[in-house]
Amino acid sequence: MIRTLLTILVCLTAATTHASGQTLAASVSRERVYVGDQLLYNVVITDARTNTRPEVDFPAGVTAKYAGQSQNSYTTTRRVGNRNQRVTVSNITHQYRITALSPGINTIPAASLKLADGSALTSSPVRFEALLPEPAPDAPITITTPRTTLYAGESIEITVTWTMPDSVRSANFDTSEIPASLNPTPVDLSNTRTGRIAEFEFRGQRAFGTVEQVFTADGRQVNQFRFALRISPDQTGAITLGPARVVFNRPRAADGWSRVYNESDPVTLTVLPVPAQGKPDNFSGLIGRYTLRALANPTSANVGDPITLRVELLGNEPLPARNPLPDLKELDAFDHLFRLAPEGWTEQTPRQAEKRVYTTTIRALTDEATAIPPIEIATFDPETGSYTPVRSDPIQLDIRAVREATIADAIVTPGMPPTTPDTRRTLTPSDPAFWAPPSIDEVNNARPFVLADQLKRPAIIASIAAGPATLATALAFSLISRRRSHPARTRDRRLRAAEHEALRSTPQQAVRSAASAALGCNPESVTLADLERLPTHTGIIRALQDALAPAEQPDPGNQAEPVTPKDTRLAIRALRAQLKRQPHTAETTT
Secondary structure (H helix, E strand, O other): OHHHHHHHHHHHHHHHHHHHOOEEEEEEOOOEEEOOOEEEEEEEEEOOOOOOOOEOOOOOOEEEEEEEEEEEEEEEEEEEOOEEEEEEEEEEEEEEEEEEOOOEEEEEOOOEEEOOOOOEEEOOOEEEEEEOOEEOOOOOEEEEOOOOEEEOOOOEEEEEEEEEOOOOEEEEOOOOOOOHHHOOEEOOOOOOOOOEEEEEEEOOEEEEEEEEEEEOOOOOEEEEEEEEEEEOOOOOEEEEEOOOEEEEEEEOOOOOEEEEEEEOOOEEEEEEOOOOOOOOOOEEEEEOOEEEEEEEEOOEEEOOOEEEEEEEEEEOOOOOOOOOOOOHHHOHHHHOOEEEOOOOOEEOOOOEOOEEEEEEEEEEOOOOOOEEOOOEEEEEEOOOOEEEEEEOOOEEOEEEOOOOOOHHHHOOOOOOOOOOOOOOOOOOOOOOOOOOOOOHHHHHOOOOOOHHHHHOOHHHHHHHHHOHHHHHHHHHHHHHHHHHOOHHHHHHHHHHHHHHHHHHOOHHHHHHHHHHHHHOOOHHHOOHHHHOOOOOOHHHHHHHHHHHHHHHOOOOOOOOOOOOHHHHHHHHHHHHHHHHHOOOOOOOOO
16 A cells, blocks of 8 residues: 555656646847848747647847747656656747847747646747948948828839949848838839849748849949839828848958948838818728729620629729729619619629729619719829729610510410400509419319320320330339429429529529429519418518518618528428428329
């Protein structure tokens, strides 16, 4: 018993020692580095088995790029109680590549790691010093802007020009002091025809510049490297742009290479808010020059046919994240001549640079819709300081009228006498659907399979002459075909297909298909009033009407929760189950 207790005590002591061995340590590969050079920042997790990456809040003066993780273990001896015990220690190292952007002391705060048991490990802060290398006055660099006063949200291009020495290695522009509030983005110059294209990396982004030979004022021929950045301030007030700084290696007089730098003069920008006076209600923040281009397909259609309307917004980035186009339901020119898609505009993805594409579906309500009206948005022109409307061109349409007929003209229900002009009655909303389908009783009472009638068919007579086997095959085939084509079974198959359509297509189209199967009418002619004629429970009818209502009676102000495809599918399934339970009154005779 005593030996057992000692064993348990030793195990508990070892477990406690292992738990207390969990640590989190951080370090840098160098304590002093030149501005623009990289160093490694390592975070080591000891004896803590976790896949979670430590959290590190890097300061604004550095850029950090995660370089991956590695794992190693080693065996060592620890003193546990009065005994030495061999234990295995495992380490997980997370590594980052750090670049100092400005000179001075940089402090990386303590890293932290949350463990599965709710506890946390914390490292100590790490400091390193960034130094500017020797200056290179013979390699000047400048930064130019088209103007120094601009508006918040406006996009302009700035140009950085560097006069290069004869021999250069490892040039880096990442330490240029460009505030993050300006949202700098490299401009793609890969298609320019001036100079030689040179690819480089600017703050982790792929960038292109040009190298061109020019003559200085004293007649010397030098190489100039030039690249452009697009900036778009998101804050107002005075913002300091620059200095633009280049850090590079050049040959030393004796041997090897030396690290040097040069920087431009800073530029002060004045960022103004867009004026509140005269701001249109439909202004969405577009500042600059933009173009709207509208396309339609097809441009020749019948009344009620779907027409895809595509609108392209072209202009400088940053383009707005949300759709700036107007709601067509609020425009009288569209609301009176076209039936609009309830979902409105849909943005096409993936997005392209300096371009946004939106599509929707419209249907002409009358042949008087001879053109799609222009679509207008509001923009602000920073050069004139005023708001300017941008419109698309109208699109000419060729809309053909369809033949008009009254419901009385379209009644084709069996057993009803033909109508004459003097016997037509006034139609009301409760009248049958346009195609006047046969009733459910008529569908269920369709003529059944009668063996005596089948035996009179020439094919059956020929089969009898061919032999009993052929006769049996023909009878079986005829019975199966007749059974499969029975109206009630056809209706059930169509209802089952409508259930799946609720998930694959839209609830509105699924309801039209289901009502078409139950009433025997064209799906496109189904209305809310037609659903009331379904021989089913009132609750099922109400659910089907709620699904169809947004397509037939769109109401932008309706805040009701839309019917989901699953709810529509359940309503159609309930309708199908109820129709299957209705007895078949026709008698089968042999």
